[in-house]
Amino acid sequence: MRPSPARTASALADAVRSGSTTAAAVVEESLAAIAHGDGEVHAFVTVLADDARRQAAEVDRRVAAGEDPGPLAGVPVAVKDNLCTRGAPTTCGSRILEGWHPPYDATVVARLRQAGAVVVGKSNMDEFAMGSSTETSAFGPTRNPWDTSRVPGGSSGGSAAAVAAGFVPLALGSDTGGSIRQPAALCGVVGLKPTYGAVSRYGLVAFASSLDQVGPFATSVVDAALLFDVIGGHDPLDSTSLDRLPPRMASVVGDGVDGLSVGVLTEHLDGAAPDVVRRVHEAAEACAAAGASVEEVSVPEVRYGLSAYYLIAPAEASSNLARYDGVRFGLRVAADDVVAMNTATRTAGFGAEVKRRIMLGTYALSAGYVDAYYNQALRVRTLIAEAFATTYRRFDLLLGPTSPTTAFALGAKLEDPLAMYLSDVCTIPSNLAGHPAISVPFGTGDDGLPVGVQLMAPALAENTLLRAAAVVEAAAALVDGDGNAVGVEEQR
Ligand code: GLN
Numbered sequence: 001m002r003p004s005p006a007r008t009a010s011a012l013a014d015a016v017r018s019g020s021t022t023a024a025a026v027v028e029e030s031l032a033a034i035a036h037g038d039g040e041v042h043a044f045v046t047v048l049a050d051d052a053r054r055q056a057a058e059v060d061r062r063v064a065a066g067e068d069p070g071p072l073a074g075v076p077v078a079v080k081d082n083l084c085t086r087g088a089p090t091t092c093g094s095r096i097l098e099g100w101h102p103p104y105d106a107t108v109v110a111r112l113r114q115a116g117a118v119v120v121g122k123s124n125m126d127e128f129a130m131g132s133s134t135e136t137s138a139f140g141p142t143r144n145p146w147d148t149s150r151v152p153g154g155s156s157g158g159s160a161a162a163v164a165a166g167f168v169p170l171a172l173g174s175d176t177g178g179s180i181r182q183p184a185a186l187c188g189v190v191g192l193k194p195t196y197g198a199v200s201r202y203g204l205v206a207f208a209s210s211l212d213q214v215g216p217f218a219t220s221v222v223d224a225a226l227l228f229d230v231i232g233g234h235d236p237l238d239s240t241s242l243d244r245l246p247p248r249m250a251s252v253v254g255d256g257v258d259g260l261s262v263g264v265l266t267e268h269l270d271g272a273a274p275d276v277v278r279r280v281h282e283a284a285e286a287c288a289a290a291g292a293s294v295e296e297v298s299v300p301e302v303r304y305g306l307s308a309y310y311l312i313a314p315a316e317a318s319s320n321l322a323r324y325d326g327v328r329f330g331l332r333v334a335a336d337d338v339v340a341m342n343t344a345t346r347t348a349g350f351g352a353e354v355k356r357r358i359m360l361g362t363y364a365l366s367a368g369y370v371d372a373y374y375n376q377a378l379r380v381r382t383l384i385a386e387a388f389a390t391t392y393r394r395f396d397l398l399l400g401p402t403s404p405t406t407a408f409a410l411g412a413k414l415e416d417p418l419a420m421y422l423s424d425v426c427t428i429p430s431n432l433a434g435h436p437a438i439s440v441p442f443g444t445g446d447d448g449l450p451v452g453v454q455l456m457a458p459a460l461a462e463n464t465l466l467r468a469a470a471v472v473e474a475a476a477a478l479v480d481g482d483g484n485a486v487g488v489e490e491q492r
Pocket of ligand 1: 129130131132154155177178179180207313424
């Protein structure tokens with residue numbers, strides 16, 4: 001069933017700033033929606049009701065004092081539980097961090113607060129962001145608001161579901177191999193993975209540091225742009241943060257695609273379900289109808305993305321997760337000596353998927369195998385980046401499916417890691433290259449569940465990406481609820 005989304009963030013912030021409603025009222029509405037619906041969906045690990053009410057009161061005080069509380073005044077936001085929130089639990093969906101309360105806010109969280117947004121809770125996720133279904137969370141799975149027998153995608157499934165269910169108009173997620181875009185696609189919302197370095201990773205618990213990026217979920221492209229504008233821009237606390245002016249995307253979203261060239265990436269059509277492929281073609285037609293030149297293009301190197309990713313990401317994870325030793329964070333299981341304590345803590349604290357990644361990564365990095373696996377994967381990563389660079393000389397954007405299928409049933413892929421990993425086949429190449437990409441909802445598949453189309457662009461071309469996303473979004477609005485596209489031409 002099509003869930004009803006919250007009002008847009010832009011509309012809510014305008015209403016709060018102009019005094020036609022209060023942040024307190026907006027936040028109460030969000031908390032009530034969560035109280036009513038989250039028992040079934042389980043989008044949140046922690047709801048921060050008292051904190052949220054305090055933040056809302058502060059926004060209202062500023063409005064009353066004639067101050068401007070910021071572009072997201074009073075807007076409720078869900079924050080993925082791998083982003084540090086000062087004094088509030090940050091679990092990463094793992095037992096190993098239970099009881100840990102970070103002493104600081106992630107930069108993106110601090111920027112949300114500065115913009116007047118209200119953090120209403122921490123959203124559920126696959127443990128340490130390893131997964132594509134939010135089923136590896138130590139706190140139980142999140143369910144897809146469209147059909148609660150289906151997964152919401154992952155790893156940021158809680159954030160995607162919170163927006164899709166109408167609990168909040170905006171959410172933050174992180175995307176290492178697709179964890180914003182794939183759940184956005186499966187839940188029928190917009191999800192943007194920015195250029196690597198465009199958004200600060202300070203206070204994002206590291207999974208694979210060379211791939212991780214924080215980004216927005218929203219119900220519309222304009223709202224995603226608005227949130228990206230708030231969280232993006234240089235941060236001296238992140239050594240990989242790009243030193244550039246903060247983005248201002250919300251203003252270019254309506255500029256259209258006239259004169260742009262769009263390549264439909266054939267490798268990503270190959271393994272995708274026919275109903276998903278049909279939607280991609282309709283989105284391509286919509287771009288053409290709006291004045292873009294559209295043709296198919298092959299980039300064979302992307303086929304190796306999945307294999308390279310599942311060496312590079314676990315390798316970095318095995319190193320990053322070494323810090324959870326029972327001494328510095330969260331859980332400690334007592335034992336006779338330090339090594340036994342480390343072992344007992346990690347054995348009890350990590351779930352099966354995290355252990356699998358640590359073992360894969362440690363193996364790929366081990367002396368004797370590092371050249372055959374990790375270093376070879378790095379060479380493949382370079383080949384993919386070069387192939388994209390060549391392709392982007394001819395095309396402004398690439399288009400394809402976000403996920404090869406619509407939302408699958410809970411449990412369907414849990415026992416088969418390879419099948420689970422394959423749901424990221426279309427999203428991973430952009431992470432390896434460090435490029436931005438966005439998933440935009442485009443109608444439904446044969447099962448009535450949402451389909452997302454993915455637009456990809458070269459580094460720092462978020463403006464082009466968002467312009468095209470808005471065109472696709474407008475065409476999607478003409479797609480009817482029975483899964484048939486109607487009148488795509490009419491929007492010309
Ligand atoms: N599903 C992918 C993985 O498990 C991607 C996860 C992510 O982007 N955080 O590694």
